[in-house]
Amino acid sequence: MENIVELKNVTKKFKGFSVNNMNLQVKQGYVTGFIGANGAGKSTTIKMIMNLLRPDAGEINLFGLDYKKHEKAIKERIGFVYDGNVFFEGLNLKDIKRIVAPAYKHWDDKVFHQYIEKFELPINKSMKTFSKGMQMKASLAIALSHQAELIIMDEPTAGLDPIFRRELLNLLQELMIDGNRTIFFSTHITTDLDRIADYIAFMQNGELVFNQSIHDVAENYALVKGGLDLLDRDTEKAFVHVHRASTGFEALTKNIQAVKNTFGDTVVIERASLEDIMYYFKGGVQHV
Amino acid sequence: MFNLIRRDVILQKWQLLFFIPFILVFVIMGASPVLVFLVASIFIPFNTYAYDEKAETNILLNSLPYTRIEIIASRYLGAIFYMLLSIGVTSLALFIFNKPFTLTDIAIGSGLFLLFAAFTFPLFQIFKPGYITTVILISFILLSWAAQPIAQFITEHLTAITDFIASLSMTALYTGVTLIIMAIYLISWIITTSIYQRKVF
Numbered sequence: 418m419e420n421i422v423e424l425k426n427v428t429k430k431f432k433g434f435s436v437n438n439m440n441l442q443v444k445q446g447y448v449t450g451f452i453g454a455n456g457a458g459k460s461t462t463i464k465m466i467m468n469l470l471r472p473d474a475g476e477i478n479l480f481g482l483d484y485k486k487h488e489k490a491i492k493e494r495i496g497f498v499y500d501g502n503v504f505f506e507g508l509n510l511k512d513i514k515r516i517v518a519p520a521y522k523h524w525d526d527k528v529f530h531q532y533i534e535k536f537e538l539p540i541n542k543s544m545k546t547f548s549k550g551m552q553m554k555a556s557l558a559i560a561l562s563h564q565a566e567l568i569i570m571d572e573p574t575a576g577l578d579p580i581f582r583r584e585l586l587n588l589l590q591e592l593m594i595d596g597n598r599t600i601f602f603s604t605h606i607t608t609d610l611d612r613i614a615d616y617i618a619f620m621q622n623g624e625l626v627f628n629q630s631i632h633d634v635a636e637n638y639a640l641v642k643g644g645l646d647l648l649d650r651d652t653e654k655a656f657v658h659v660h661r662a663s664t665g666f667e668a669l670t671k672n673i674q675a676v677k678n679t680f681g682d683t684v685v686i687e688r689a690s691l692e693d694i695m696y697y698f699k700g701g702v703q704h705v
Numbered sequence: 706m707f708n709l710i711r712r713d714v715i716l717q718k719w720q721l722l723f724f725i726p727f728i729l730v731f732v733i734m735g736a737s738p739v740l741v742f743l744v745a746s747i748f749i750p751f752n753t754y755a756y757d758e759k760a761e762t763n764i765l766l767n768s769l770p771y772t773r774i775e776i777i778a779s780r781y782l783g784a785i786f787y788m789l790l791s792i793g794v795t796s797l798a799l800f801i802f803n804k805p806f807t808l809t810d811i812a813i814g815s816g817l818f819l820l821f822a823a824f825t826f827p828l829f830q831i832f833k834p835g836y837i838t839t840v841i842l843i844s845f846i847l848l849s850w851a852a853q854p855i856a857q858f859i860t861e862h863l864t865a866i867t868d869f870i871a872s873l874s875m876t877a878l879y880t881g882v883t884l885i886i887m888a889i890y891l892i893s894w895i896i897t898t899s900i901y902q903r904k905v906f
Binding site: 490 | 708711715764765769772
């Protein structure tokens, strides 16, 4: 299986925030969801993948190429969608297309107009009159019209209504039928991912906590519920973080087998959602 | 890269409607041809910067298959291209309104424009967005206001320099000035490129 994006030991430091020693692989032909709380470093990572930011240390390769020598060849193969409109707001889609299209060797006008029609976008109205959902559709139409192999999206579903979010996810699913495409997108609405993601990369405080298939995540992580009397210094080691209440404890584990061995039938083990995982990791860090 | 230069026209097609009346006002008011050439040349390239100081524009351009070197090159080459275009339009306007002008006017006007561009383009990369247009406008007004007294001061007090200049032949003077302006423009280009390559969006 080939990696289409590869980050090796990537470090980027800002005042009061840093991405540390990050190793991330995005696999070709799959949808990878990139999750993490606000400020976890998702956008920074995406900007580094897009070469808008340069890492202080480490290597970034896309399609096996590096930005130093192959910047244009790499970007030729990427379709990008950002949170918020990056297109000139005073212009209409026709003019934006006039500016963007000649930048790409493989721009396909027919495909573009198909998407415009499909998304019911007005071609002669300026971008600033578009709703958030329409702006997203416009960005997507542009991202999909030059035969990009990799679609990178930063929070594409943020601020969208549930109906359009579902439409967008269906569309992404359709795109994946053509097995050559890879989608990498960040979100903090984790329910989006249950529907379409093959892999989940989870970031927390500038570090990658895991990057696993959604199947592995479901298999490895679980919520454990039981009485407070079961907890002591040793048994707690099985958990990422424990939440205590007067009625009992609730905890996240990343080793289900170990929990079964320690507690046997005395606890209830439930499937952990991505939201549970994010929540407990956040708590875990605060308490350590 | 030609696309990046062409982009300015698409972006500014509405502003360009103002371009001709704007020049005509200067022409009809009988401003000196040098000033008309200068102002006309400034119009398009500096309008572009009003767009490009926005972070979104830079994110867009840098996400498209362009290198940062190309983005800056398009500004510097574009400035020359639009300067030539503006000179053509302005000459036509002056000609139609029967205002006399000479090749020297064009040379001085475009020389001043290139100098002004060379000094301000790097500033656009240094100052924070939002302030820069104001900074440039004020400096432009101050410069055009101060140019006269400064020139007078030089002629009166620094006679060594003026004597030296006067001793040169016309050809030598023009060649020298052209070369100096070209050198400054190139240096400015290199500086802007190196600043832009280190920028974060």
